[in-house]
Amino acid sequence: MTRVATVCLLALASLAACLAASAPARAQQAERCPKLVASSPFLQPLGPRALPAAYLEPRQVSLAYIGHSTFLIETAGGVTVTTDYNDYVRPDVVPRVATMNRAHSTHYSLNPDPGIEYVLKGWREDRDPVRYDLEVGDLWIGNLPTNIRDMQGGTIRNGNSIFIFRAADICIAHLGHLHHTLTVDDLAVLGRIDVVLAPVDGSYTLDVDGMIEVLKALEAPVVIPMHYFNESTLNRFLDRLAGSQYAVERRESPQVVFSRETLPAKPTVIVLPASRYQ
Structure with a gap:
């Protein structure tokens, strides 16, 4: 074997070793939400209207429960989402x-406020699926179209979206008015x-058993209940989780700050009081 051939073989072996070593990193990237996006930087230059949130560290994201299905999300870069x-x-x-x-x-x-820069509807009138892949400052937003029921019990295809928000390497999914x-x-x-x-x-959206099935399939460390109309409705859901793998925490503040380091080791339901009303 010539010296050139030997050098080439050694170079190929080195390249193969590098690719093998990078495989776990690529696999880890694939686990980031959602898999429809191959990769995307988590921190982008701040937009002209975004000011850093002084109370947040660079790798934190804030979530506040306003009421019903409405939350206010704020990133460390100052991007706000309702x-x-x-x-x-x-x-x-x-x-x-x-x-x-x-x-x-x-x-x-x-009649959304004209000051809102991005108004993202989770449906299209022609019932084709709507798709979002949007970077706003240090926030990424995507969606997964799902179906909903009409008033007669029929199906409106692609009438709802699960919106996904990614900031500070935290992936938040808002299930919307999920019916299946x-x-x-x-x-x-x-x-x-x-x-x-x-x-x-448990009635207007997915029934309680179905919702628990969805949550177990998602395997998220944190579940925050929404779209309940009184304490008995909430407690019915929490009672069905009794004895499961979920811990339950009730917070006094409607706001919670997340980072990767502070996510609970055991799946946890965090009940936030609404700052407005249900």
């Missing part, structure tokens, strides 16, 4: 991003989810 933005339950601030779903008027607005369990393909698209905002009314 979920299921509507004309009844709103935060005090005008968010930079508003997401909506179409099930009822408490999940969308016909998730398929294997749905779970594959969503990938690793860290925090699930789950409707737990």
Whole structure:
């Protein structure tokens, strides 16, 4: 064998070793939410309207429960999002991003504040699936279309979206007005989810058993209940979880700050009081 051939073989062997060593890193990247996005930097230059949130560390994200299905998400870079933005339950601030779903008027607005930069509807009128892949400052937003029921019990295809928000390497999924369990393909698209905002009314959306099935399939470290109308409805959901792998924490503040380091080791349901009303 010539010296040149030997050098080439050694170079190929070295390249193979490097590729093998990088395989775990690529596998870890694939577990980030959601799998429909190959890769995306978590920290982007701040947009012209974003100011850093002084109370957050660089690798933290804040979530506050406003009421019903509405949350206010704020990133360390100052990007704000209101979920299921509507004309009844709103935060005090005008968010930079508003997401909506179409099930009822408490999940969308016909007159969103003109100061909102991005209004993202979780449906299309022609019932084709809507798709989002949006970077706003240090926040990434995507969605998974799902179906909903109409008033007669029929199916409106792609009438709802599960919105996914990624900031500070935390993946938050807002299930919206979910009416059915998730398929294997749905779970594959969503990938690793860290925090699930789950409707737990058990009637207008998915029934309690179905919702618990979804939550167990997602395997997120944190579940935050929403879309319940009184304490008895919430307690019915929590009672069904009794004896399961979930711990339950009730917080006094409607706001919680997450980072990768502070995610619970055991799956935990965190009950936040609404800052407005249900």
